[in-house]
Structures are given as structure tokens and as C-alpha cells.
Amino acid sequence: MTGKSLIRFENVSKRFGSFIAVDDVSLDIGEGEFFTLLGPSGCGKTTLLRMLAGLETPTEGRILIDGVDVTDVPPNRRPVNMVFQSYAVFPHLSVADNVAYGLKIDKVAKAERDERVAEALRLVKLEDFAARKPDQLSGGQRQRVALARALVKRPRVLLLDEPLSALDAKLREAMRGELAAIQDAVGVTFVMVTHDQDEALAMASRCALMNRGQLQQVAAPGDLYEYPANRFVADFIGTINMVEGTLGLDEPDQAAVTSEALDCPVWVNHGVTGAPGTPVWVGIRPEKIAMTPIDQPRPAGPEEMPAANVTQGVIVRSAYLGASTLYEVEIATGIVLKVAQANGDRDAGQGLPAGSSVWLSWAPKAPVVLLG
Amino acid sequence: MSRKPAKGPLEYARSWPLRLWVGAVLLFLYLPLASLILFSFNDSRRTIRWEGFTFDWYGRMMDDAALIDAFTNSLTIAAISTLFSVVLGAMTAIALWRFRFPAKSLFDGAVTLPIVVPEICMGVAMLVFFGQVMPWPRDLVWPLDLGAIIIAHITFSFPFVAVVVRARLTSFNREMEEAARDLGASELRALVDVLLPHIRPALVAGALLAFTLSLDDFVITFFTAGPNTVTFPVKIYSMVRFSVTPEVNAASTVLMAITVILTVIGMKLQGREIAQQGH
Numbered sequence: 313m314t315g316k317s318l319i320r321f322e323n324v325s326k327r328f329g330s331f332i333a334v335d336d337v338s339l340d341i342g343e344g345e346f347f348t349l350l351g352p353s354g355c356g357k358t359t360l361l362r363m364l365a366g367l368e369t370p371t372e373g374r375i376l377i378d379g380v381d382v383t384d385v386p387p388n389r390r391p392v393n394m395v396f397q398s399y400a401v402f403p404h405l406s407v408a409d410n411v412a413y414g415l416k417i418d419k420v421a422k423a424e425r426d427e428r429v430a431e432a433l434r435l436v437k438l439e440d441f442a443a444r445k446p447d448q449l450s451g452g453q454r455q456r457v458a459l460a461r462a463l464v465k466r467p468r469v470l471l472l473d474e475p476l477s478a479l480d481a482k483l484r485e486a487m488r489g490e491l492a493a494i495q496d497a498v499g500v501t502f503v504m505v506t507h508d509q510d511e512a513l514a515m516a517s518r519c520a521l522m523n524r525g526q527l528q529q530v531a532a533p534g535d536l537y538e539y540p541a542n543r544f545v546a547d548f549i550g551t552i553n554m555v556e557g558t559l560g561l562d563e564p565d566q567a568a569v570t571s572e573a574l575d576c577p578v579w580v581n582h583g584v585t586g587a588p589g590t591p592v593w594v595g596i597r598p599e600k601i602a603m604t605p606i607d608q609p610r611p612a613g614p615e616e617m618p619a620a621n622v623t624q625g626v627i628v629r630s631a632y633l634g635a636s637t638l639y640e641v642e643i644a645t646g647i648v649l650k651v652a653q654a655n656g657d658r659d660a661g662q663g664l665p666a667g668s669s670v671w672l673s674w675a676p677k678a679p680v681v682l683l684g
Numbered sequence: 685m686s687r688k689p690a691k692g693p694l695e696y697a698r699s700w701p702l703r704l705w706v707g708a709v710l711l712f713l714y715l716p717l718a719s720l721i722l723f724s725f726n727d728s729r730r731t732i733r734w735e736g737f738t739f740d741w742y743g744r745m746m747d748d749a750a751l752i753d754a755f756t757n758s759l760t761i762a763a764i765s766t767l768f769s770v771v772l773g774a775m776t777a778i779a780l781w782r783f784r785f786p787a788k789s790l791f792d793g794a795v796t797l798p799i800v801v802p803e804i805c806m807g808v809a810m811l812v813f814f815g816q817v818m819p820w821p822r823d824l825v826w827p828l829d830l831g832a833i834i835i836a837h838i839t840f841s842f843p844f845v846a847v848v849v850r851a852r853l854t855s856f857n858r859e860m861e862e863a864a865r866d867l868g869a870s871e872l873r874a875l876v877d878v879l880l881p882h883i884r885p886a887l888v889a890g891a892l893l894a895f896t897l898s899l900d901d902f903v904i905t906f907f908t909a910g911p912n913t914v915t916f917p918v919k920i921y922s923m924v925r926f927s928v929t930p931e932v933n934a935a936s937t938v939l940m941a942i943t944v945i946l947t948v949i950g951m952k953l954q955g956r957e958i959a960q961q962g963h
Contacts, residue, residue, distance in 0.1 A: 365862075365866055366865075366866075367862050367865070367866070386865070387862070387865045387866050388865050388866070388867075388868045388869055388870060389868075392866075393866055393867065394862075394863070394866045396859040396862065396863055397859070398857055398859045400857060400859040400860045400862065400863035402860065402863075402864075402877075402878060402881075403881075403882075404881040404882075413864070413867055413877075414867035414868050417867060417868040417869055417873070418868055458863075461863075461867065462866075462867075465867065465868070
């Protein structure tokens with residue numbers, strides 16, 4: 313986190329009966345961040361967001377906004393506003409009246425109110441729709457109303473609950489960029505909940521990954537992908553080949569892992585904290601495995617351990633994904649490794665046919681080694 | 685060659701037994717009503733033979749002070765009991781929908797009890813209650829002397845309002861209320877600004893239901909009415925006891941017309957509001 317902390321969760325837990333929705337979460341979110349809460353459904357991310365909004369009260373712990381304890385402050389007196397998953401645009405009010413609603417409650421004078429409503433509608437490009445009723449709007453437009461309605465109150469924090477999940481794919485893509493642009497324009501801290509990792513990684517300055525009510529890792533999107541803190545994170549974000557192994561050699565700048573699932577050792581050029589013999593998991597992302605036809609010379613292994621990081625297998629299946637092709641390659645031990653190859657030119661789409669024998673190899677810095 | 689197209693499985697209107705059935709239903713349902721209306725315009729004291737068209741019976745009805753009094757009583761009772769029924773019914777529905785409390789299911793059942801309890805039992809119960817348990821003073825000024833009837837009408841009307849409102853509440857998106865709270869509304873304000881507009885069609889429908897139920901009610905009213913607090917249906921009944929005159933027909937026709945008009949207005953209003961809200 314850079315900049316000063318705006319939101320702080322201190323050992324926050326939330327139980328519904330015997331179900332623990334949020335389990336001892338401590339988290340700082342900085343001023344001006346685009347922070348995403350990511351995780352599978354039921355992981356507690358929405359509950360965490362709702363506690364920040366004041367729609368749920370923590371069973372334990374404290375929540376501070378700008379240094380003020382808001383744990384027991386009702387939602388209408390918090391400096392946060394929310395864009396709801398269903399948008400919750402009031403059907404009986406026009407677009408302008410929807411946006412003006414919060415200002416009316418705050419007793420903002422009419423002249424200023426009109427001006428701020430117009431400004432908010434301009435921001436979300438709905439200035440021509442002010443007089444419309446919500447049932448005359450598309451889903452994307454309704455969402456903009458919800459966004460304008462929340463931003464017009466000039467909150468310290470804007471909360472977004474799965475804002476893009478109800479939109480179709482093209483619109484979702486466009487809204488991603490637009491949300492980021494809007495945040496740039498208004499400079500408000502955004503906290504967004506999503507179950508879509510592409511969304512979380514593409515939009516966030518930082519991302520918290522949750523599972524079963526607990527924070528798994530809080531990091532920048534790139535770090536979450538390349539330096540997962542544990543197996544759950546590695547598995548959840550993107551695709552990864554995971555094999556169980558035993559730590560062999562372990563020095564500060566190099567380590568080797570042997571695995572029954574692989575017919576070659578895995579050599580990495582960074583240390584792993586663990587005594588030799590420690591069980592570990594090794595993960596290699598599909599795009600970090602190089603694949604060459606078997607009739608070409610065997611790729612060279614690392615200098616320190618030439619036998620490591622090279623194996624061979626047979627392509628059993630391939631899926632053409634446009635930008636890349638994903639191959640499933642069965643190796644001698646019987647396990648299947650996923651290998652992605654970028655389709656750098658248009659001929660590459662043909663790829664290698666199923667049944668081809670290939671060399672698989674990876675660089676010493678490609679694998680990630682996780683304890684336990 | 686032209687052939688009659690084969691009959692589709694849902695084309696009931698082309699099946700003779702069903703046409704007969706529908707015809708019979710219409711006959712027994714609407715013929716009595718139609719003849720009631722028809723003979724209210726009959727220029728004859730006896731109701732059996734058609735002698736010519738006249739408005740005389742309606743004129744005679746307007747001149748009958750006792751009948752007009754009864755009509756005024758009925759409208760007053762209906763208006764007041766509707767007001768209370770709507771407020772009470774809506775509050776009951778919201779409480780049952782929104783909150784959890786001990787013995788909730790018991791309360792839930794108790795609310796709908798007046799709908800299922802036989803009217804005659806309600807009537808007798810009211811008679812005993814207002815006669816002996818808590819006697820309603822007989823010599824109050826109008827409209828306070830109608831109090832017992834009004835209370836009785838509220839007891840059987842408000843459950844209908846509660847049922848209608850509760851059905852409407854199931855389609856309410858709780859995030860609407862949360863959005864209002866999030867935008868600064870207090871709990872009460874969110875209720876008024878967001879929940880009330882949503883249930884308004886149900887409030888209108890419930891009000892019309894309560895109004896017509898009250899206006900039409902005979903059995904329970906009969907047991908709670910005193911000699912000075914006669915309602916329109918009770919008055920018609922006492923007229924019939926002497927003989928069925930065209931004046932009775934005219935009075936019944938007026939009652940029926942009011943009920944039908946109110947129902948049509950209610951349905952129109954409801955349809956429009958629901959269409960506007962998109963669900």
C-alpha cells in the first residue's frame with residue numbers, strides 16, 4: 313500500500329449463527345486506491361464490503377474510516393456510498409431524481425443540487441437521460457445511474473458490489489475502462505467486490521484474495537499471479553500445473569525439488585525456507601513452459617543441474633484460444649501438464665497435432681515453490 | 685379440397701361440451717343479476733311481467749329517507765374501516781415480512797383467521813362482545829354510534845389488506861431499501877421513500893377490497909347493528925322481508941354498480957402502476 317491508510321479493518325469477524333462469514337480480517341486500504349476483494353462465492357468478500365457500508369455489523373473487531381471508528385455507525389451516517397449488484401435504482405423516480413435523492417436528504421440547496429446532479433450525469437454520460445424513468449434504460453445505463461447517485465454525494469469511499477456481473481461481455485470490457493477513467497477523474501477510493509479474477513486483476517491497484525472468510529493474500533495483481541502466498545492463491549488465480557514434491561538441495565539462491573509426478577527434478581534459482589525433506593508444492597504456469605518438437609535437440613537444462621527442468625511428453629489435446637493455444641501434454645509419469653503457446657503469427661494457429669511427441673522445458677525462475 | 689384444421693390441444697372454445705359448460709355458468713351467474721337490473725326499470729309493482737321502462741323506482745328510492753340514511757351509514761362505515769384496515773393491514777404485512785419475533789407463525793395464522801372463520805360465527809361473536817362483554821353505547825351521536833360496526837368491519841377487512849400487501853412485498857428488492865439507507869435515509873425515511881411506492885398498488889387494491897367488503901357485508905353487520913344504525917344491505921334485507929319490490933331491485937342495482945365501478949378503477953390503477961414499475 314502506498315499513501316496513507318483510509319480504511320482499516322482490525323481483527324474483524326462476522327458470524328451468522330454458527331457460520332463464520334468473515335474470520336479475523338485485518339486490512340488497510342489506502343487513500344485513492346482501486347482496491348478489489350476477490351474470491352469464490354461465499355468467501356465473505358461481500359460481507360466485508362457490507363460491513364464497510366454499515367449494512368452489517370461486525371461480530372468482533374473494529375472498522376475505521378479516516379481514523380474514526382465507524383463500527384457502530386449506521387449506513388446513513390458513513391462517508392461511503394455503494395453501487396449495488398442489482399443497481400437498486402429507484403423505479404418510481406426519474407434518473408435525475410434518483411441521482412438527487414441523497415442530496416435531498418442532506419438538504420443541499422436546490423441550485424447546488426441541480427448543478428451537482430448535472431455534473432454527475434455528465435460524468436457517467438447520461439446527461440441526455442435525466443428525465444427518463446429507469447424502466448426506459450438499458451442495464452448498462454441503470455448501472456451508470458447507480459454510479460452517479462453514489463458519486464454525487466462525494467463519498468470518501470465508493471463501494472462496488474459485483475458491478476459488472478450483470479452486463480454482457482462487450483459492455484463489461486468497456487465499463488472496466490470507464491470505471492478506471494471515472495476513478496481517475498474523481499479521485500475517490502474505490503473498493504470493489506468481484507468473483508471474476510480477470511476483472512480484479514485488470515482494474516485493481518491492489519487486490520485481496522479471500523477464501524472461507526479469511527484473507528489469503530493482499531497484493532498487487534501481478535504479484536498475486538507471479539508470487540502466490542499459498543496453494544489456494546496459486547490455484548485460484550489463472551491456470552497452474554501443481555505437483556507435490558520434496559525439497560532436496562536448498563541454498564539461499566537455489567533449490568531443487570524432486571517429485572514423483574515429474575520424471576525430472578525441478579531446479580529454481582531462489583531459496584526456499586525449509587529443511588531438506590520438507591514436503592512442498594511446485595507450481596508452473598502453462599505459458600512458462602516451452603514446448604519444442606521431439607525431433608529437435610533436447611533443450612538445455614540449467615547449468616548447475618542439466619538434468620532438471622526438461623521432460624518429454626505426448627500432446628493429448630489442444631484448445632485454440634485465439635491469442636494462444638493451450639495444450640495438454642501427458643508425460644511419462646502419467647500426469648498431464650498444461651502448456652500454453654502464444655500464437656505469434658497467423659500460421660501458429662495450426663499448432664502441433666494431438667499425438668505429437670514434444671520436449672517440455674522451463675527456466676529456473678519459472679516455477680513457484682510453496683510450502684505445505 | 686378444404687379440410688377443417690385439426691383441433692389444437694388448447695382450443696377449448698371449439699369443444700362442444702365445454703361451450704355448454706361455459707354457457708351454463710354464464711346463465712346461472714349473470715341471468716339473475718341481469719333480471720335484477722332489468723326489473724328495477726320495470727313500470728309495474730309486480731316483478732314478474734315487463735310493463736314498460738321507467739326510472740320511477742330510482743326516484744322513489746331517493747325519496748326514502750330511511751334508505752338514504754342507511755346508504756350514508758354504509759358509505760361512512762366503509763370509508764372509515766377502509767382507512768384503518770389499510771394502515772393496520774400494511775403494518776401487519778410489513779412486520780410479518782420484515783421481522784423475526786417469538787410466536788411469529790402463531791401471529792401469522794391469527795391474522796388470517798378472520799378470513800376463514802365462518803361469517804355467522806364472527807357475527808355472533810361480535811354480538812356477544814358488543815352486547816355483553818363490552819357494550820357499545822347505543823345513544824351516541826352519528827357517526828360515533830357506528831363504532832361497533834366499524835370495529836367489526838376492520839377486524840374482517842384488514843387481513844385481506846395484509847394478504848395482498850404481503851404478496852406484493854415478496855417482489856421487493858431489499859437492496860432498494862439498503863440503497864436509500866446508504867444514500868443517507870433513516871430507517872423510517874427509507875421505508876416511506878422506497879417501500880411505500882413499491883407496495884402502493886397493493887395498498888390501492890387492498891383499500892378497494894376492504895371498501896367493497898365493508899359496503900357489501902350483511903351477516904356480521906346484521907348482528908352488530910342497532911335499530912338506529914342500519915346499513916344499506918341490512919335495510920334491503922328488511923325491505924325484502926315485506927315483499928320484493930322494484931325499489932329493492934333499484935337499491936341492489938345501485939350497490940352492485942358502486943362495487944363494480946370501484947373494482948374496475950382498482951384494477952386499472954393497479955395494472956398501470958405495475959406496468960410502470962416494470963414488474
